[in-house]
Amino acid sequence: MPLMLGAKDVAFPRLNLLSFYLWLVGALFFTYVLLSGVLRSAFGIEMWGGWGLDTGWTFYTPYSTTTTSSVIPATFGAFILGFSSILTGVNFIATIHTLRPKGMTWFKMPLFCWALYATSIIQILATPVLGITLLLLIAERALHVGIFDPKYGGDPVLYQHFFWFYSHPAVYIMILPAFGIISEVITTFSRKHIFGYKFIALSSLAIALLGFLVWGHHMFVSGQSAIANAIFSAITFFIAIPSAIKVFNWMATMYNGSVRFKTPMVYALGFIGLFTVGGLTGLPLAAMSTDVPLHDTYFVVAHFHYVMMGSMLFGFLAGMYYWFPKMFGKMYNERVGVILAIIVYIGFNITFFPQFLAGTHGMPRRYASYPEGYQIYHVISSIGAYIMGLGLVGVLFNWLHGLKNGCACLSQPVGR
Amino acid sequence: MSTINPAIHTHAPAEKPHGDNYLNHQSGLLSWAFTLDHKRIGIMYMIGVCASFLLGGVFAMMVRTELLTPGPTFISEPTANWDFYNHMFSLHGAVMVFMFIIRPCLRSWAISPCLSCSVPRTWPFPV
Numbered sequence: 001m002p003l004m005l006g007a008k009d010v011a012f013p014r015l016n017l018l019s020f021y022l023w024l025v026g027a028l029f030f031t032y033v034l035l036s037g038v039l040r041s042a043f044g045i046e047m048w049g050g051w052g053l054d055t056g057w058t059f060y061t062p063y064s065t066t067t068t069s070s071v072i073p074a075t076f077g078a079f080i081l082g083f084s085s086i087l088t089g090v091n092f093i094a095t096i097h098t099l100r101p102k103g104m105t106w107f108k109m110p111l112f113c114w115a116l117y118a119t120s121i122i123q124i125l126a127t128p129v130l131g132i133t134l135l136l137l138i139a140e141r142a143l144h145v146g147i148f149d150p151k152y153g154g155d156p157v158l159y160q161h162f163f164w165f166y167s168h169p170a171v172y173i174m175i176l177p178a179f180g181i182i183s184e185v186i187t188t189f190s191r192k193h194i195f196g197y198k199f200i201a202l203s204s205l206a207i208a209l210l211g212f213l214v215w216g217h218h219m220f221v222s223g224q225s226a227i228a229n230a231i232f233s234a235i236t237f238f239i240a241i242p243s244a245i246k247v248f249n250w251m252a253t254m255y256n257g258s259v260r261f262k263t264p265m266v267y268a269l270g271f272i273g274l275f276t277v278g279g280l281t282g283l284p285l286a287a288m289s290t291d292v293p294l295h296d297t298y299f300v301v302a303h304f305h306y307v308m309m310g311s312m313l314f315g316f317l318a319g320m321y322y323w324f325p326k327m328f329g330k331m332y333n334e335r336v337g338v339i340l341a342i343i344v345y346i347g348f349n350i351t352f353f354p355q356f357l358a359g360t361h362g363m364p365r366r367y368a369s370y371p372e373g374y375q376i377y378h379v380i381s382s383i384g385a386y387i388m389g390l391g392l393v394g395v396l397f398n399w400l401h402g403l404k405n406g407c408a409c410l411s412q413p414v415g416r
Numbered sequence: 417m418s419t420i421n422p423a424i425h426t427h428a429p430a431e432k433p434h435g436d437n438y439l440n441h442q443s444g445l446l447s448w449a450f451t452l453d454h455k456r457i458g459i460m461y462m463i464g465v466c467a468s469f470l471l472g473g474v475f476a477m478m479v480r481t482e483l484l485t486p487g488p489t490f491i492s493e494p495t496a497n498w499d500f501y502n503h504m505f506s507l508h509g510a511v512m513v514f515m516f517i518i519r520p521c522l523r524s525w526a527i528s529p530c531l532s533c534s535v536p537r538t539w540p541f542p543v
Contacts, residue, residue, distance in 0.1 A: 009452070009453070009454050010454050013453075016452070017451070017452055020460060020461060023461070023464065024464060027464060027468060030510070030514065030515060031511065034506065034507040034510060034511065035507070037507070038500070038504060038507055041499040041500040041503045042503075052503045052506070052507075053503065053506045053510060054499065054502035054506055056506050057506065057509035057512075057514070058509075077514075078510075078514050170518050173518055174517045174518055320462075327455075327459070328439070366505065368483075368501040369486055369488075370486050372486050374486070375484075375486055378480075378483045379484055381483075382480040382481060385477060386477070386480075389473060389477055396466070
């Protein structure tokens with residue numbers, strides 16, 4: 001991004017490095033805690049301080065205040081990772097505000113920078129809430145202060161409010177930069193200007209704003225009032241508007257363009273497909289009447305993976321392939337890249353589409369065992385996961401091969 | 417260079433001699449560990465992010481393998497060690513969310529050496 005802005009570096013390079021080290025320390029600590037739990041439960045290996053984590057990633061109370069696993073170290077790890085996130089958000093906002101070159105007005109900024117700006121706003125406003133929530137959870141477990149645990153006069157649902165007040169905006173932290181990458185990739189490989197620049201730019205901000213007002217749609221069955229449910233449901237539908245604006249503008253950009261099906265573009269097209277499926281299946285989850293039967297089923301798992309894993313991962317891979325030559329001055333094998341992109345796309349759909357069906361038939365999420373009637377969905381899903389896994393390993397080898405043997409003749413390779 | 421912190425030298429060469437770039441401008445582990453060059457930090461993020469994804473992905477595969485049959489599949493048969501499943505499941509979710517997707521994944525892009533769109537939007541052909 002600094003280079004996109006014509007700046008040599010971010011506004012605070014030392015903060016940038018600090019943020020990386022916070023992430024590294026947090027990640028190593030987090031991994032240690034989680035892996036120790038796996039080793040202990042699988043092989044009975046005792047590691048110092050390692051009881052692992054068995055709450056799922058959400059740390060939901062009341063289970064997380066009563067389980068014997070290492071919730072305190074794990075939440076502390078997530079807390080450190082959160083700080084890393086806040087610092088980066090500060091850095092990006094400062095960079096975008098102060099280091100734009102003369103003449104680059106806000107509406108001449110690359111769309112990726114707009115996406116990062118919206119992301120950074122969410123990071124700064126939402127991540128501290130997660131930090132505080134996790135600290136409260138630690139206090140609850142260590143000191144029994146009575147915030148979340150009814151035994152001490154707390155309310156477990158309060159945790160859900162706090163948690164989703166962060167975690168719903170967080171999904172936009174994940175997806176907005178991917179939107180930005182896709183905007184860049186599509187315009188490059190369609191050889192056209194982006195259609196509706198201002199709408200795409202402002203829809204990022206609209207998503208950032210609306211994202212703060214919809215956390216209750218994760219909690220339709222948690223016993224919140226009917227009026228709260230109705231309002232959260234309505235605002236959730238509003239989010240579909242800026243998201244759809246982006247999708248339609250990308251389509252309009254490709255329309256009558258000279259589309260080149262290079263690897264990043266294949267990933268970008270995959271992104272549009274997966275994001276559309278993921279977005280549209282979000283609507284039945286936003287409507288209360290259909291959410292109640294679908295809540296906590298594999299339908300939600302599939303929806304989540306389509307939006308997060310499908311869209312975000314495809315955005316990541318599109319960006320990785322798009323900027324690979326620029327980063328390393330070497331070229332990957334284009335044909336292999338396209339084939340792998342298609343394999344990953346097919347594997348992804350085989351993995352997660354059956355989960356929609358399993359969910360509508362009532363398969364609850366998170367369960368380790370299930371009635372035999374659901375086995376067919378799980379078998380198909382697992383086979384798809386292996387295909388996708390093989391494809392992704394292939395992608396890694398494609399990059400490594402490109403790094404080692406790739407054509408070094410490309411100094412301005414992007415957009416071929 | 418920024419007007420905010422003019423004292424910081426980011427090790428990014430202004431005029432690149434032939435064959436010299438941010439990857440080989442300085443060598444040695446310490447030059448990476450203490451670098452202030454956003455491009456190098458971006459690369460380090462990228463490696464860390466890919467490693468996190470690999471870790472989360474391996475456990476996704478293990479969870480999917482376990483779910484192949486209605487009962488216990490590979491977790492220790494006689495006692496059906498569901499605790500193992502809970503830990504695998506939590507590791508997949510927590511690593512993917514907190515270490516991969518929420519934060520650093522696309523942030524690594526943000527500070528990485530991507531140049532492509534420094535091209536003004538008004539150029540007739542976005543190259």
